Amino acid sequence: MSAATFRRSAALRLYLINPSNPLVSIVRVKESRWNRYRVWKPLSLMVLAGLTPPEWEIRIVDENLGIPDYAAMPRPHLVGITAFTSQANRAYELASYFQRMGVPVVMGGIHATMCLDEVSERVESVVTGEAEPVWAQVLSDARHDALKCRYDGGFAEIEKVPPARHDLLAGGYAFGAIQTTRGCPMNCTFCSVPVFNGARYRQRPIPDVVRELQLIREKHVLIVDDNLIGTRPEHIARAKDLFRAMAEANLRKEWVAQATVNFGDDEELLTLAAKAGCRGVFIGFESPAPEGLLEIGKKLNLVKGRDFGTSVDRIKRHKILVVGSFIIGLDHDEPGIGKQIADVASQYGLDNLNTMFLTPLPGTRLWKQMKSEGRIALNRFPEDWKYYTLTFPVARYKQLSLDAILEEMLSCDRNFYSMPRILRRVWSNLWGRREPLIALVGNLSYRSNLRLNRKAYADFKCQHATLCSSGG
Numbered sequence: 001m002s003a004a005t006f007r008r009s010a011a012l013r014l015y016l017i018n019p020s021n022p023l024v025s026i027v028r029v030k031e032s033r034w035n036r037y038r039v040w041k042p043l044s045l046m047v048l049a050g051l052t053p054p055e056w057e058i059r060i061v062d063e064n065l066g067i068p069d070y071a072a073m074p075r076p077h078l079v080g081i082t083a084f085t086s087q088a089n090r091a092y093e094l095a096s097y098f099q100r101m102g103v104p105v106v107m108g109g110i111h112a113t114m115c116l117d118e119v120s121e122r123v124e125s126v127v128t129g130e131a132e133p134v135w136a137q138v139l140s141d142a143r144h145d146a147l148k149c150r151y152d153g154g155f156a157e158i159e160k161v162p163p164a165r166h167d168l169l170a171g172g173y174a175f176g177a178i179q180t181t182r183g184c185p186m187n188c189t190f191c192s193v194p195v196f197n198g199a200r201y202r203q204r205p206i207p208d209v210v211r212e213l214q215l216i217r218e219k220h221v222l223i224v225d226d227n228l229i230g231t232r233p234e235h236i237a238r239a240k241d242l243f244r245a246m247a248e249a250n251l252r253k254e255w256v257a258q259a260t261v262n263f264g265d266d267e268e269l270l271t272l273a274a275k276a277g278c279r280g281v282f283i284g285f286e287s288p289a290p291e292g293l294l295e296i297g298k299k300l301n302l303v304k305g306r307d308f309g310t311s312v313d314r315i316k317r318h319k320i321l322v323v324g325s326f327i328i329g330l331d332h333d334e335p336g337i338g339k340q341i342a343d344v345a346s347q348y349g350l351d352n353l354n355t356m357f358l359t360p361l362p363g364t365r366l367w368k369q370m371k372s373e374g375r376i377a378l379n380r381f382p383e384d385w386k387y388y389t390l391t392f393p394v395a396r397y398k399q400l401s402l403d404a405i406l407e408e409m410l411s412c413d414r415n416f417y418s419m420p421r422i423l424r425r426v427w428s429n430l431w432g433r434r435e436p437l438i439a440l441v442g443n444l445s446y447r448s449n450l451r452l453n454r455k456a457y458a459d460f461k462c463q464h465a466t467l468c469s470s471g472g
């Protein structure tokens, strides 16, 4: 499309698209109605929209809510696509569809940053890193038919991030979304965050966060920060100030967030969080064994004398639900690890358990290590990226064959989400007057995915056999 065409059009039409990946079970709303409560808004696109000047008419398409009939939609002047690694294949399909129409496509986000060469071959322009420093320039260049192949946003000055356009994706979601910090100093081997957002923990000004929360229509909000409370005393002090400001603003929001286990160390922090509306926290426990934690560099969980059960109990006493995350497939993991995780998670008193396969995501330390050891089993890229959802074992694991690791995962979920254990958890929530309904919905949502996972694993095994036998 030429610059002249751009100028002649009354409005500049921009589509921002979040591609679907049908292999991600939590977005399969039709197959499991409980998943409706776990579809989250693509905040990246709402942030981009917030950075877009008013002459652009923006439409955000979240394919997780259904794929629209693009042919019936007005032709856009520019398309922006976001993608995690697992969404890359669908992103490329979309890119080639719009390119066939002569519409320029810009891709950004974590996959574009980690796999720049691959993405550059498939779209006009790639934005690596955070978009804030460069997005206005991208749009201006697009208007003048002068898009560059690459823009690098690096790390944005987080004090200058404008509010996201929360008005653009109204309805269809159980939760709104907001971000208050970026970056993490912990450097766990499997995690993309330190590479993508940097090791410096950057914090948005508290008044900006409170103002943005006031723009969110949903009563329930996901705070997407990788660690809302941080790791150092000054981070915790800032979290306390944030919670105080949220309570004072009387936002009437209920929110969930991610934090490290030190969330349970500070009674004042917990009291303030609960007062500010915290109803649930997602904590990475990762491994039941110190050797496992050492292997992946999760140092914070190795603090001497830490009793995870006590930390979880302290959090739950503030009527905050605790979802714990573990990984299967560490070099230390032996047969039996699935049941061991389920038992440990029950002992800690977790309300929900989210167990993932150890996955070498591009750009991480784990990726480099597994690649050098020839342990990346599914390596026909880009096709195989669709399996990089953390819900498929894409690598070769030291002590667990493909069949064994799949069985461990099923055993973990079967044990933790057995009906007697679910009822025990719901009863304990009822007893502690802690949102028994949310606990029940959360547990049933995970349980309903057991059936889906069994089928997905059977399909995956067939695929795996074909891919690996043909040299993959």
Ligand code: B12
Residues within 6 Å of the ligand: 020, 021, 024, 027, 039, 040, 041, 042, 043, 044, 045, 047, 048, 080, 081, 082, 083, 084, 085, 086, 087, 106, 107, 108, 109, 110, 111, 114, 127, 129, 130, 131, 132, 135, 156, 179, 190, 191, 192, 193, 197, 224, 225, 226, 361, 362, 388, 389, 390
């Ligand atoms: C919230 C979150 C989720 C939510 C919501 C996702 C959503 N719809 O947005 C849920 C729970 C659904 C989720 C699911 C998954 N997630 Co997730 N998630 C996150 C988290 C914590 C925050 C993402 C976020 O909203 N950030 C805030 C926005 C503003 O930042 P941003 O997305 O980076 O966008 C900026 C730039 O990237 C750039 N940008 C992004 N897109 C575009 C597009 C264009 C055109 C341009 C120009 C720029 C641009 O500009 C933005 C502003 O600076 C990140 C960790 C992280 N810090 O990134 C993990 C993370 C993105 N998730 C990850 C993974 C692996 C997954 C899953 C595959 C597995 C899982 N079970 O968790 C699924 C897959 C979902 C899917 N649909 O395919 C990995 C991705 C790694 C990778 N290489 O792909 C991350 C990095 C976590 C990690 N520890 O490694 N996730």
Ligand code: SF4
Residues within 6 Å of the ligand: 184, 185, 186, 187, 188, 191, 192, 193, 194, 226, 227, 260, 284
């Ligand atoms: S897993 Fe959590 S603590 Fe570890 S580097 Fe990633 S964000 Fe930081």
